[in-house]
Amino acid sequence: MQLLANVLIDGLAYGMVLFIIAVGLSVTLGLMRFVNLAHGAFAMIGGYVAALLTREAQWSFWIALPVAIAATAATGALLEAFVLRHLYRRTELEQVLFTIGLSFFLIAGTNALAGPQVQLIVLPPLLAQSVDLGFRTLPAQRLFVIGTGLIVAAVAAWTVTRTRFGVWLRAAVDHPDTAATLGIPIRTVQCASFAAGAALAGLGGVLGAELMPLEPYYALKYLVLVLVVVAVGGMGSLPGSLLAAVTLGIVETASKYLASDWGSLFFFLAMAVLLAWRPNGLLQR
């Protein structure tokens, strides 16, 4: 019983970290159909900005967090406006090659500027403490991540399905030419959506840093995990990504409790089974 509770709590916490890191990619790859393998690099930018602001400049975490997100969004918007927009109509292979190249560039740049060592984000006392749940203790930071993950999922899903912007976005992705004819400002929509995806990546980089520490190779190290979550959740389905992240998080955690000698085998087995069962995403038949 205690074991089951442990698996569920740790699994949920781990799954939420996965979701927070993956949700931005769910927007750019899932909704915009742009194969953005530089997603990890955007998360890294967010994380590094927060780490530098809290550690070097001694800013409060609560100010550094929005600043880091804004900085990542701005970087994303600039890149989109000057470079990436030219790739939308190119083949997927070209998008892959370009974004992976961009990742390498950012890895080398980070290494040269900040060095190879791990960067820590200084947490405020509120998040740095441990919370006693009665039968065990849990870092407060995890509870914050779980809460933020749920809010992000709700807000993002609502924006995409219920607002005018969401309608524009879906129209701009499905039929850019028709959408443009109808007077939808598709360039603004694309740029804003990409910036939003980058902002979410930045958020993930900051909040996920406790489990996925920031270092120059961050950009590629966790990319596979993120891609798995988006693939299993289904392209562009935010609730799907959430469900996939939590399911995979619980599977991975259970295997750590019960069969750690097998490494990440069960994580990838679960991915294979889920993809075979619902190839288009958990919530889509």
Next chain:
Amino acid sequence: MISQIRRMAVTAATTYLALTAFGVSAQPVKVGIVGPFSGPYSHYGSLFKNGAEAYIASQGGKLAGKEIELIYRDTGGPNPGQTKTLVQELIVKDKVDYLGGFVFTPNALAVAPLIQQSKTPTVIFNAATSAITDKSEFFLRTSYTLWQVTVPIAQWAAKNNIKKVVTAVTDYGPGIDAETAWKSEFTKQGGTTVESIRMPIATTDFAPFVQRIKASGAQAVYTFLPGGPPNLGFVKAYNENGLAKSGIQFLGTAETDEFDLQKFGDAALGLTTAFHYSAAHDSPENRTFIEALKKRDPNAIANYASVGAWDGMYVIHKMIEATGGQKDGQKALTAGRELQWESPRGPVRIDPKTRHIVQNVYLRNVERVGGVLVNKEVQSFGPQTDYGLDK
């Protein structure tokens, strides 16, 4: 015109011949340093570079009156094939007199046949698997082995009323070495290892393992993790999940290494480790070492890898002295295996049989001194040999 060119060519050739004929004694001694200088492990490369160059600078730029030419070769990560190629090039093309470096065990093992055949004395600055020095008599080692540091801490734990211990190691070569060393010694001392947890190398979330440690009912956890992210993740999880508070003692070796130490913050306070080098070791030799490092690079870090390189260069220095700078692998080796000196880590010597360094291992606690975290040495276990090779 043509004859003029020919005359110039002849003059140039004669000058060149004359220079090479009389310039033999002025030729530098070449030392190939093999390690990761790019990629995720590149910090090892810079630790080696700083340690080796600081040593040469501290000797006035020359070793035994000879110019030294360090030739760096980049292996990236664990990559035996490429390392073998690079070392072959160093030996055949660059004609190096000595080799140094090596972070990863497989890379060191791969070059054993090459150095054996070419009789190139090779000083290992880091790679810590016992068996390496067995593979060629031209290997010398100035780092440590996991057996060397694990056996004393297992004895200490048994003497201090710790009866039940759980081991938690990363599931790869050195981790398994550490687990085997611990179990073998701790059982011999009458203790019980209640559970042996092996954590997959790609683990990022350590909470489940920490819960298992808590549930095992042990009094202490003996752990081994590779430096960097896994290390930080584990120590964080150890604290945040209340293990420290519930009185499960942390026993480690390289975990509180100076390269990561400051990043732990207060989470590191009170961690207990047994290791051969602490930057806080109080001796004139260590102060000289740290000063020389800081002079080269104010951000340089004194830790086991840079002290391994520093002492490695000392061994090479003495071998150059013994051979008068001539290339004579056998003679150099005979001198190298008899060495005994005062290292920044304390008194050390090379064991003539295993060619591994014999050194004091210290029990340390992490404390905050003047705002920075240090590994405070609280007890010396005295000189330790490599127990892994004694078997």
